[in-house]
Amino acid sequence: MNEPDGWLRERATWPHHERSRFVDAAGMRWHVQEAGAGPAMLLIHGTGASSHSWRDLLPILSRDYHVLAIDLPGHGFTDPLHGSRTSIAGMSEAVGSLLRVLGFDPLYGVGHSAGAVILCRLALDRRIAPCVLISINGAFLPLAGAAGVLFAPIARLLSSGSWLPRLIASRAGNRASVARVIAGTGSHLDSAGVDLYVRLVRNPSHVAGALAMMSHWDLYAFERELPKIAAPLALVVGENDRTVPPNQALTVQRRVARATLHSLPGLGHLAHEEKPETAAREILKICAASGC
Numbered sequence: 267m268n269e270p271d272g273w274l275r276e277r278a279t280w281p282h283h284e285r286s287r288f289v290d291a292a293g294m295r296w297h298v299q300e301a302g303a304g305p306a307m308l309l310i311h312g313t314g315a316s317s318h319s320w321r322d323l324l325p326i327l328s329r330d331y332h333v334l335a336i337d338l339p340g341h342g343f344t345d346p347l348h349g350s351r352t353s354i355a356g357m358s359e360a361v362g363s364l365l366r367v368l369g370f371d372p373l374y375g376v377g378h379s380a381g382a383v384i385l386c387r388l389a390l391d392r393r394i395a396p397c398v399l400i401s402i403n404g405a406f407l408p409l410a411g412a413a414g415v416l417f418a419p420i421a422r423l424l425s426s427g428s429w430l431p432r433l434i435a436s437r438a439g440n441r442a443s444v445a446r447v448i449a450g451t452g453s454h455l456d457s458a459g460v461d462l463y464v465r466l467v468r469n470p471s472h473v474a475g476a477l478a479m480m481s482h483w484d485l486y487a488f489e490r491e492l493p494k495i496a497a498p499l500a501l502v503v504g505e506n507d508r509t510v511p512p513n514q515a516l517t518v519q520r521r522v523a524r525a526t527l528h529s530l531p532g533l534g535h536l537a538h539e540e541k542p543e544t545a546a547r548e549i550l551k552i553c554a555a556s557g558c
Contacts, residue, residue, distance in 0.1 A: 272469055273297065273343045281321035281462070288343075292363035297343035299335045302328025305558065308372035308394070309335040310361070312379030312405070314476040316342030318462050319378065322542035327549065334370055336361070338381070340475020342466065353482040355391075357384050362393035374553050376400040378538060379510065380479070383488060389497050397558035398498045400549055403535050405510050406492065406518050408485040440464070452508035452534025459539055492521040499525040500552045502545070504533035528552065 269277075269288060277283050285299040299317050301324055309327075311319045317335040327333050339360055340346035350356055361384060365371070375396045377385035382404030388394045444464045448455055455463075466472050499522050501515040512529075519525040528548055530537050538545035 270343055281318050282324055291367040292360040294345035296364055297337040302331050302333050304331045306370055306372045307331040307333045307374040310377040310381035310385050312381045313479055316466060319539055323538060323546050326546040340478055341472060346475050350482055352478045354383055354387050354488055358387035358391055362388060373397050373558050376549060378402045379405045386495055390491060390494055396497055398500055398556040400500045400552055402502045402538050403504055403507050403510050407489055407514050451536055452506040453536035453540045455539055495522045500528055501525055502528045502548055504530045504537035506532055506534045509535035
């Protein structure tokens with residue numbers, strides 16, 4: 267199977283490249299990383315990230331679990347979706363197709379930020395039937411005020427021209443800019459972590475994929491479905507998250523019958539990259555308590 271040009275450039279020094287492979291599903295080619303044996307665990311990253319964000323958790327979690335980390339459509343080294351297929355429902359459908367092709371039926375699901383929304387959508391649509399859903403700083407609710415109303419239309423405008431992602435990649439793909447954005451999330455990553463995001467942002471197709479995903483992200487509709495989530499939902503919250511206000515988790519907890527709250531003091535939006543051992547310990551504790 268031919269590998270994308272971006273992967274051929276990055277492969278030699280990409281985290282866990284030896285665990286990578288490419289899979290055709292839903293009319294597109296996916297980059298996935300797989301490791302370990304045991305109960306199946308699915309990892310879904312957030313907007314603008316890739317499977318690299320689990321780089322330090324993968325070795326820990328795969329000691330006891332069969333772990334699958336994916337690059338979402340348009341992110342990292344996975345082909346893009348187009349138009350309304352980049353919506354929450356469209357992403358869920360595409361990921362569901364990938365899981366069917368792989369024959370991967372996760373007992374545990376872990377999602378970060380927007381990835382937690384896709385994970386819950388998969389469960390709502392009965393594409394997965396997990397013992398527990400684990401959200402790390404899940405972005406479940408719309409932004410407050412005018413920002414929430416304007417967010418998707420602005421992202422749609424930005425993603426409408428092929429020249430703009432190239433411009434953003436050329437302007438934003440410098441280390442100082444990326445480091446400022448990461449610091450603004452309330453997290454502090456090491457130099458290697460920052461450099462990986464720099465490499466992603468310098469790729470115009472990755473920038474276009476993130477913008478396309480945001481442009482069709484309707485959290486108002488998803489918010490109304492929160493009470494329908496039947497699976498246990500563990501809300502792992504970095505108390506220093508400056509991207510998703512930590513108090514949002516309290517609102518979600520009130521609306522989801524089987525939701526529990528788990529705090530990570532001092533950690534920001536990228537808590538699982540900032541302190542992977544701490545995040546892994548919390549994930550393993552939640553999985554063990556699920557009784558599966």
